[in-house]
Amino acid sequence: MNAAAPLSLAPDPDQVRTALDRPFQVVLGKGGVGRSVFSAALALRASQRGKRVLLLEVNAPDEAARILQVAPAPDDPREVLNNLWLCRMTPTGAMREYALLVLKFKAIYHIVFENRLVKYLLRSIPSLGEFTMLGKAWYHAEERRSDGSPRFDLVIIDAPATGHALTFLSGARAVADTVPVGPMKAAAERMAELIEDPRRACFHLMSLPEEMPVSEARDLFAAARDRVRMHAGLAVMNRVRARRFSVQDEPIVRALAAEAEPALLPYTEVAVREMKRHAARDAHLGRFREVTMGPLVCLPELPTEDVGPEELELIIGALDEACGVRPELETLDATA
Template sequence: MAMAPSLLQRRLIVVTGKGGVGKTTIAGAVGLLAASQGRRTLILDGSGASSRLRELFGADSHPDEDRPGEPAALAERLWSMSIEPDGALLEWMQELAGRAPARLLATKSSFQYFAAAAPGAKELVTMVKIFRLAGESSPYDLVVLDAPATGHALAMLDSPQTFASIARVGPVAAQAEAVRSMLTDPDRTGYLAVAQAGEMSVTETLELRAALAERIGVELSTVIVNATMHRRFTGEEMSRIESLRGQGPLSAQVRIGHAAAAAAQAAHERTRFQHGQLKRLRQAGLTVLQVPFLFQADLDLPALTRIAERLDGHI
């Protein structure tokens, strides 16, 4: 059996995971890595993170690039764009029904009516748009989808199946089938989960993997465990702790010594616990990549570059 290509060689990488675990950060680093390897890459923002991405890349200073539905340049060969469900619906209706009725139909209330009448329709329209951006005739080689938090992401990904229960024939059914076949083709689409090394986050990641398999019929191969702590203090930190011991009166020395020991112990316990959580993922057969917690107030391009270097050769 032929091996699926590495994630970066595919057309679409879906970055999933719970809210706040670092999806946008990881999507940015993955995009940066792909672009550095020569692939024209679009990071698609499915959760309103475009301004956050531009901030990360220090590309925030171009207000005219702040148009939803329009790509904004982040770096060489790298762009971001937010997904606009209303805009996507208008485009979609224009194609299916012609210009005048489309304008008539694509009002907010008709959109809501349409979405309510046809479960999965809103998500499907969004997926059709993503399908095109990741398709053969797209100007991009790769789309990295910074997906919304798990529940909504799954609703987007299984919209072709959901919609198939309503429309089995016709142009919409054909589109749904095209989307479904892209999402389930390991040559074209890969799935990356972002998690943190906590018990809840790991349990949710295992549930996400099961849901992807059952509902979409795809395999989650790689989990990026973000913001993990180092296993031990560095030598430099240890010697700084050591040097503190020589200063001040004896009582202070003793107290500092105790405090340092307690801190070291706490850090050790924490990394041990994290290690156990990583093991749960590995034992479930998942490939686990660790991205360390970066000690800086705001992540920036050098920080993203570090994360990208960390992932290089592994995805």
């Protein structure tokens, strides 16, 4: 194993702050990388800093509510914590809102939408569900209060996993390009404008320090940039284990491992395994950074799977650090 120094992981704080200031942020990543937890942390952090934040759950209904320890999100934004609104998005719910908006009257909605044939037809239109959900997100991003100021300063979308996220985000462009002239096409064009606007929208790409998740992140990054034409915000590496053995420790560990004292096998095996994990982790981090090019933020491995507000604070701490807010904190790679 080469004794390369650990990567310098600190991102440029200005770049991180810029990404976190975009009013429309989408959290992307493959299944199981921790999108819901990160989305909740992003939302909580911004709300604590006085922003009016709407967190839209497309991915795992009620997951954010569970993490934030608040009542499950309704279909309409509800302020669940100070400055933090939560809203669950389902294809049916979004479709209903869209229909009511277009048809104006509830009575007409009932006649049309309670119709068995129509329910069926709507289900068959490809990506219509995703499209109306995106429409709802867009609507809230543009929503104004009576004084003309935006209702929300920040809209965060906890997007579905890889493939579905792309269907979801490219829904606007797909509809704009494939559907014949009509009300849907017009709306789709305005949604696509928001998604493609680098000053307003960005995606955060999440991954884990493992081979396959980083490879998938590479594909997802290319698709989000080229197919969805969205701009990259943060590259987020989740569950980055703190180093137990520093580079300086390694010669000592190796010396003892080389002695092969049978009674010390449990110790040398664990230490050698840990060092291999460090090396692999650094390699994945390096590859992930090459892929995403943007500012890389590493999140710590959380002590429990059952994430609550306390664990969110650990992630918020990592974000603060990446923004240069608390530089006095020791970095993940600090050697003891």
